[in-house]
Amino acid sequence: xxxxxxxxxxxxxxxxxxxxxxxxxxxxxxxxxxxxxxxxxxxxxxxxxxxxxxxxxxxxxxxxxxxxxxxxxxxxxxxxxxxxxxxxxxxxxxxxxxxxxxxxxxxxxxxxxxxxxxxxxxxxxxxxxxxxxxx
Amino acid sequence: xxxxxxxxxxxxxxxxxxxxxxxxxxxxxxxxxxxxxxxxxxxxxxxxxxxxxxxxxxxxxxxxxxxxxxxxxxxxxxxxxxxxxxxxxxxxxxxxxxxxxxxxxxxxxxxxxxxxxxxxxxxxxxxxxxxxxxxxxxxxxxxxxxxxxxxxxxxxxxxxxxxxxxxxxxxxxxxxxxxxxxxxxxxxxxxxxxxxxxxxxxxxxxxxxxxxxxxxxxxxxxxxxxxxxxxxxxxxxxxxxxxxxxxxxxxxxxxxxxxxxxxxxxxxxxxxxxxxxxxxxxxxxxxxxxxxxxxxxxxxxxxxxxxxxxxxxxxxxxxxx
Numbered sequence: 001x002x003x004x005x006x007x008x009x010x011x012x013x014x015x016x017x018x019x020x021x022x023x024x025x026x027x028x029x030x031x032x033x034x035x036x037x038x039x040x041x042x043x044x045x046x047x048x049x050x051x052x053x054x055x056x057x058x059x060x061x062x063x064x065x066x067x068x069x070x071x072x073x074x075x076x077x078x079x080x081x082x083x084x085x086x087x088x089x090x091x092x093x094x095x096x097x098x099x100x101x102x103x104x105x106x107x108x109x110x111x112x113x114x115x116x117x118x119x120x121x122x123x124x125x126x127x128x129x130x131x132x133x134x135x
Numbered sequence: 136x137x138x139x140x141x142x143x144x145x146x147x148x149x150x151x152x153x154x155x156x157x158x159x160x161x162x163x164x165x166x167x168x169x170x171x172x173x174x175x176x177x178x179x180x181x182x183x184x185x186x187x188x189x190x191x192x193x194x195x196x197x198x199x200x201x202x203x204x205x206x207x208x209x210x211x212x213x214x215x216x217x218x219x220x221x222x223x224x225x226x227x228x229x230x231x232x233x234x235x236x237x238x239x240x241x242x243x244x245x246x247x248x249x250x251x252x253x254x255x256x257x258x259x260x261x262x263x264x265x266x267x268x269x270x271x272x273x274x275x276x277x278x279x280x281x282x283x284x285x286x287x288x289x290x291x292x293x294x295x296x297x298x299x300x301x302x303x304x305x306x307x308x309x310x311x312x313x314x315x316x317x318x319x320x321x322x323x324x325x326x327x328x329x330x331x332x333x334x335x336x337x338x339x340x341x342x343x344x345x346x347x348x349x350x351x352x353x354x355x356x357x358x359x360x361x362x363x364x365x366x367x368x369x370x371x372x373x374x375x376x377x378x379x380x381x382x383x384x385x386x387x388x389x390x391x392x393x394x395x396x397x398x399x400x401x402x403x404x405x406x407x408x409x410x411x412x413x414x415x416x417x418x419x420x421x422x423x424x425x426x427x428x429x430x431x432x433x434x435x436x437x438x439x440x441x442x443x444x445x446x447x448x449x450x451x452x453x454x455x456x
Contacts (some may be wrong), residue, residue: 005338024172042188043173044195047165049333052206071167 006088009049012039014058014077014085021062021076024050050075058084149189156196198331205331212394212401214334217326218274219402221282222347224289224319225271226354227406228264234358255299262292263320270323274347277339283327290324293317319405346395350402357406381407382435 006014016022016030024046031041041049053059058081063074077085150173154162173192177185195204203210266289273282293316300313327335337343385400 007333007336009333024168025175028172028176042191043169043176044188044191044193046172047169048195048198048204048331051204052333055206070171072171073168 005091006084008039009041009045010053011085011088012041013049013053014081014088017059017075017077017081018085021074023072023074027075053081057081149185150192153189153193153196156193156200158199161199201329203329203331205333208389208392208394210331211334212389212398213326213330215394215398216401217286217323217330217335218282218339218343218347219350219398220319220323220326220405221267221270221274221286222350223354223357223402223406224323225267226351227319227358228267228354229351230355230358232264255295259292259296259299262288263296266292267323271347271351275339275344279332279335282335286324286327289320293320293324296320315408318408322405346399350399353399353403354406357403386435386438
């Protein structure tokens with residue numbers, strides 16, 4: 001059975017934890033930075049996602065401390081979370097690479113495979129040739 | 136334990152009110168941490184931003200209290216069942232359209248006494264046919280915001296049907312019948328409102344769409360089995376036993392954390408009310424004699440609620456990450 005694509009909030013949260021453990025507000029800031037300000041995660045939504053990822057074993061509480069009189073939990077990726085993020089990153093990378101390749105082929109008509117050009121009376125044949133070229 | 140409140144936030148009273156919505160244990164464990172994150176998040180925001188934070192924080196607290204988070208059994212079940220309910224209602228509606236187009240429409244539609252109530256009646260009748268199509272279209276296209284809106288509209292259509300029945304002919308028989316008919320519509324609205332959004336935002340796969348279409352076929356079959364507007368046959372023999380088995384199987388699947396078949400049962404069950412509960416009442420011959428049946432149904436519902444409220448581990452169900 002094929003794996004489901006990861007949802008964006010989950011992907012952003014795991015990505016924010018990929019290089020270092022982080023606490024709640026640092027995660028909100030990091031997610032805003034990664035998404036170029038597009039995603040502003042609110043406190044309730046963040047803790048909903050954190051609770052779910054904790055239960056799924058993708059993240060763990062790395063430390064509990066008091067900083068400047070404030071209770072602070074730091075979250076980190078588990079091995080399972082790192083593996084899930086790696087798989088998703090590879091999947092996204094493969095899709096992005098293929099998209100770039102196809103866009104480049106359109107930008108440079110001379111580099112387009114001969115089979116893409118419509119052939120008189122051979123539309124269906126050309127289609128199968130194109131499919132074959134990408135497989 | 137007193138939750139420490141940190142300076143910087145613009146609205147400590149609203150924060151405390153939102154935090155009160157959380158279960159006491161969670162509040163004890165995470166209250167200070169939530170307070171710190173809330174204070175940082177709202178330190179530079181205006182009143183509107185703070186209000187949104189408070190609403191978001193309170194909403195998650197309510198979900199925790201109701202056992203409707205994305206990791207709870209009920210939350211996952213509702214998210215799986217919501218698209219299937221949409222499919223089942225649309226299938227039932229389409230089958231009804233095909234039936235009405237090829238045969239005589241229900242007589243009551245054309246014998247309404249007052250022109251003033253005729254328009255709302257038509258709105259209720261055609262709304263019950265058309266809104267589910269919009270809903271299932273949105274589900275199949277993965278347009279969840281539109282789906283939630285359509286589900287809300289469908290619930291309103293159901294409520295309108297019951298209200299009109301009360302208004303035109305405040306007779307227990309008619310109101311009970313309309314209530315049974317409106318239950319799936321109200322249920323759909325409720326499911327889409329309560330299902331965790333993050334689970335509904337998943338991209339629809341072909342197998343998800345196939346399940347929605349299977350539910351649509353199930354909805355149509357329920358109406359055909361009911362013999363459309365007049366049926367007593369389903370209370371006889373094996374069909375009657377199936378009506379008892381279906382809820383029991385649904386409960387069993389929930390207890391075993393097999394949520395996909397449980398969701399399918401949950402999607403189709405409300406459609407059977409028109410010929411199960413309503414016709415049991417007709418067969419028994421009186422509201423007081425129906426009470427034991429209603430009592431049993433309530434016990435089963437409470438049992439289901441108890442089962443749904445407990446959280447399950449990560450194993451035994453497919454990943455929803």
